[in-house]
Amino acid sequence: MIAPANFLYDTRGRPASRPAMVREPRGAGTVSTDAIPAPSGPESAPNRAAGNGDDDELRRLGERIAELAARINSAEARMMTLIAEFDRRGGWKDGGYSSCAEWLAWRIGTKIGTARERVRTARALERLPQTADALKHGTISYAKVRALTRVATPEREAELLEFARAGSAAKLERTVRMWKKRNTRGRNPGRKSYKFIQGCTICVSCC
Numbered sequence: 001m002i003a004p005a006n007f008l009y010d011t012r013g014r015p016a017s018r019p020a021m022v023r024e025p026r027g028a029g030t031v032s033t034d035a036i037p038a039p040s041g042p043e044s045a046p047n048r049a050a051g052n053g054d055d056d057e058l059r060r061l062g063e064r065i066a067e068l069a070a071r072i073n074s075a076e077a078r079m080m081t082l083i084a085e086f087d088r089r090g091g092w093k094d095g096g097y098s099s100c101a102e103w104l105a106w107r108i109g110t111k112i113g114t115a116r117e118r119v120r121t122a123r124a125l126e127r128l129p130q131t132a133d134a135l136k137h138g139t140i141s142y143a144k145v146r147a148l149t150r151v152a153t154p155e156r157e158a159e160l161l162e163f164a165r166a167g168s169a170a171k172l173e174r175t176v177r178m179w180k181k182r183n184t185r186g187r188n189p190g191r192k193s194y195k196f197i198q199g200c201t202i203c204v205s206c207c
Contacts, residue, residue, distance in 0.1 A: 070138030
């Protein structure tokens with residue numbers, strides 16, 4: 001509280017050398033903020049409810065994305081089946097194309113390299129029924145299937161499929177590249193052979 005004018009100025013109207021301040025009695029007319037309770041009860045409940053509602057909505061949104069991805073994977077499986085049959089029956093020859101991949105690149109509007117990978121994957125899935133079934137049911141993505149079919153054989157399909165489910169598509173791509181480069185057992189003596197075990201790639205023999 002600021003003191004009245006007659007405390008701040010002398011009788012001649014000149015400012016006092018040291019203006020005096022009047023200290024208000026302790027506790028008079030003021031309320032400590034410590035005494036004010038934090039909002040609780042009905043007033044704060046809407047904010048908490050709004051936060052929980054946002055979390056639930058985002059969770060549902062994430063589930064919808066995952067469900068849609070599974071349906072896309074299922075559609076990819078159907079597409080692989082159709083491409084394999086179309087290629088096997090030579091449906092691309094009537095249009096004067098040199099290969100099924102060339103026809104596919106034109107027909108679906110993609111790059112020739114991408115079309116070749118699709119045709120290669122489609123052919124490979126015809127001898128990998130477990131992988132084809134996993135893609136059909138949306139449990140693995142086309143990206144993983146594309147990588148897996150570069151090295152999978154009917155004898156090792158289950159093992160490689162388990163590895164594909166355990167990690168990301170990027171990790172699978174890296175592992176497949178390494179596996180193709182180094183797994184030369186029976187062809188180049190003295191080189192290492194690698195095997196997939198529980199999501200890891202380990203050396204199993206050195207010939």
